[in-house]
Amino acid sequence: xxxxxxxxxxxxxxxxxxxxxxxxxxxxxxxxxxxxxxxxxxxxxxxxxxxxxxxxxxxxxxxxxxxxxxxxxxxxxxxxxxxxxxxxxxxxxxxxxxxxxxxxxxxxxxxxxxxxxxxxxxxxxxxxxxxxxxxxxxxxxxxxxxxxxxxxxxxxxxxxxxxxxxxxxxxxxxxxxxxxxxxxxxxxxxxxxxxxxxxxxxxxxxxxxxxxxxxxxxxxxxxxxxxxxxxxxxxxxxxxxxxxxxxxxxxxxxxxxxxxxxxxxxxxxxxxxxxxxxxxxxxxxxxxxxxxxxxxxxxxxxxxxxxxxxxxxxxxxxxxxxxxxxxxxxxxxxxxxxxxxxxxxxxxxxxxxxxxxxxxxxxxxxxxxxxxxxxxxxxxxxxxxxxxxxxxxxxxxxxxxxxxxxxxxxxxxxxxxxxxxxxxxx
Numbered sequence: 001x002x003x004x005x006x007x008x009x010x011x012x013x014x015x016x017x018x019x020x021x022x023x024x025x026x027x028x029x030x031x032x033x034x035x036x037x038x039x040x041x042x043x044x045x046x047x048x049x050x051x052x053x054x055x056x057x058x059x060x061x062x063x064x065x066x067x068x069x070x071x072x073x074x075x076x077x078x079x080x081x082x083x084x085x086x087x088x089x090x091x092x093x094x095x096x097x098x099x100x101x102x103x104x105x106x107x108x109x110x111x112x113x114x115x116x117x118x119x120x121x122x123x124x125x126x127x128x129x130x131x132x133x134x135x136x137x138x139x140x141x142x143x144x145x146x147x148x149x150x151x152x153x154x155x156x157x158x159x160x161x162x163x164x165x166x167x168x169x170x171x172x173x174x175x176x177x178x179x180x181x182x183x184x185x186x187x188x189x190x191x192x193x194x195x196x197x198x199x200x201x202x203x204x205x206x207x208x209x210x211x212x213x214x215x216x217x218x219x220x221x222x223x224x225x226x227x228x229x230x231x232x233x234x235x236x237x238x239x240x241x242x243x244x245x246x247x248x249x250x251x252x253x254x255x256x257x258x259x260x261x262x263x264x265x266x267x268x269x270x271x272x273x274x275x276x277x278x279x280x281x282x283x284x285x286x287x288x289x290x291x292x293x294x295x296x297x298x299x300x301x302x303x304x305x306x307x308x309x310x311x312x313x314x315x316x317x318x319x320x321x322x323x324x325x326x327x328x329x330x331x332x333x334x335x336x337x338x339x340x341x342x343x344x345x346x347x348x349x350x351x352x353x354x355x356x357x358x359x360x361x362x363x364x365x366x367x368x369x370x371x372x373x374x375x376x377x378x379x380x381x382x383x384x385x386x387x388x389x390x391x392x393x394x395x396x397x398x399x400x401x402x403x404x405x406x407x408x409x410x411x412x413x414x415x416x417x418x419x420x421x422x423x424x425x426x
Contacts (some may be wrong), residue, residue: 001055002058002059002108003056004059006051006054006056006057006058007058007059009047009050009051009056009058010047010051010058010060010063010065010104012043012045012047012262013043013046013047013048013051013073013100014063014073014097014100014101014104015043015097016040016043016044016047016097017041017043017044017093017094017096017097017100017129017231018040018093018094018097019040019079020037020038020039020040020041020043020093021036021037021040021090021093021094023036024036024037024245025090026284029048032050034085034086034089034090035085035090035291036280037090037092037396038080038081038085038089039094039095040093040096041077041080041081041093041347042081042095042231043075043098044073044074044096045074045078045081046215048065048073048077048100049070049074051065051249051250052067052070052071052347053252054263055148055346057108059107059108061103062107063101063104063105063106064104064105064106064107064108064110064111065103065104065106065111066106066109066111067347068103068111068190068193068194068258068347069103069104069111069184069190070190070347071258071262071329071347072099072103072186072188072190073100073103073104074104075101075186075262075265075269076095076096076099076100076183076186076187077096077100078181078243078265078269078270078327078330078331078338079182079183079185079186079265080092080093080095080096080180080426081327082269082327082328082331082370083180088130088180088225091126091130091180092183095122095123095124095126095127095180095183096183097125098119098122099119099123099183099184099186099187100118101119102115102117102118102119102120102122102187103116103119103186103187103190104116105118105423106406110196110216111353113152113163113191113194114152116187116188116190116191116194117148117149117152117191117248119187120141120148120170120184120187120188121145121149121354123183123184123187124138124142124145124184127141127180127181129208130180134343138143139168139280140169140173141170141173141174141181144166144169144170144173144188145166145170145201146199147162147163147165147166147216147400148162148167148170148191151162151163151166151195152195154201156198157198157199157204159195159198160195160196160198160199161199161208162244163191163192163193164195164196164199164208164247165208165212167188167189167191167192167243168188168192168215168240168243169215170184170188170211171184171185171187171188171189171192171236171239171240172215172219172237172239172240173238174267175219175236175239177267182268184245185239185265185268185291186265187262188239189239189242189243189261189264189265191260192246193242193243193246193257193261194245196243196246196247196257197246199247200246200247200248200254201248201251203206203288204387205247205248205249206249206295208247208249208275209244209247209249209287209297209301210249210297210300210301210304212240212241212243212244212247213240213241213300213304213305213308214245214304215240216237216238216239216240216241216244216304216308217237217304217307217308217311218239218310219236219237219310220237220307220308220310220311220389221307222236236268237276237308237311237312238260238263238264238276238279239261239264240254240276241260241279241282241283241305241308242257242260242261242263242264242282243257244286244301245257245260245282245285245286245343246318248296249297249301250290250293250294250297250301251288251289251293251297252288252289252292252293252294253286253289253290254349254353255285255289255349255350256282256283256285256286256289256350256351257282257351258282258284258286258347259279259281259285259338259342259345259348259350259355260279260283260286260360260366261284261337262278262281262338262345262348263276263278263281263282263284265374266278266331266334266335266338267279268390269328269331270328270332270335270390270403271330271391272381272390272391272393273393274390275333275335275390275391275392276312276313276315277339278338278339279295279351280339280352281338281339281342281350281356282342283354284353284356285350285351285362286305287305288417290302290425322392324391325391329392332390334366339360340357340360340364341357341360342356342357343357368371
């Protein structure tokens, strides 16, 4: 359904960040007043969220975002807003517009797989030119984008497998809270979810699912190997499971794919030790499908699920958050909504979770009763002890030094991806 007002909202939502940057540059705002680009990203969140909630699917020129694309736009803008404002804020706002254009490309009922890939290449170029990412980071995401471009051009089951695996690695590598590269995560998930049906339920899907599960375990294990990846790894481990569900190695897992993808983005937005709990609805559907399946893949996936949970839910955590910001409150509210009432998120197309929602309602009611009783007994909850478990401290800037290698590598990647896709159609 495309109406005039929805088309106007889409155009405003997509162009608001870059228009805000142009306004900020025109007014020559000092660094501590980078609020206009942030306001542009906030307008993107509001506009895309409105279209998603009202079920609108506007079609403007070559832009025809479906529900998944609109959700990705909201996720990209939220991740951009969650960063601390600094010299890179205007550039991150431009990345939001580039990512929004990429995921929105296509025709009605025919979303593009080339658009998201071009958006990824464009964001890589912007990251490299800004020198906000080290050489190793640029090389990793560049390699993933090139492999995905080859897969898109090749097509078929092999090409789809290459796209899913490369986007999985990219999503994991980009899961660094509060940094600009994190905006690539929703775009990578959109591209992977669009091509996943090509290999769904095929024999190759089982092997691919095992590989993805191993990536999830490695990401979860990274939280135990170093302070740098302690919290990001917990969030990154959810993305591979969203793709495992999408390729359906066992019947019934596809209903959990979008819910797990949404959980991965929300967990990345918050970053705290308890942020991964937003995956409960999708995990419930996935675990039930695996338990009800048959064959060797069921046993292997069950073991990988257990290992991933062991990494995500380790008790020896050192929360680093200090306070809840407005954007954290938005992410927390969305996460709570997803956990308590996943069926209200119609765009995730989650399987029947009526039993889960009944159990969640009972758990919430019991929690409220216990809270009232404790409050009546004079117990008080230290407000300063809650935020560290929900949000992560802002990550510091990741400079690349004076070398020009990241910029050259990023620009070369953008050119190579464009050349690989020159025969593909948006």
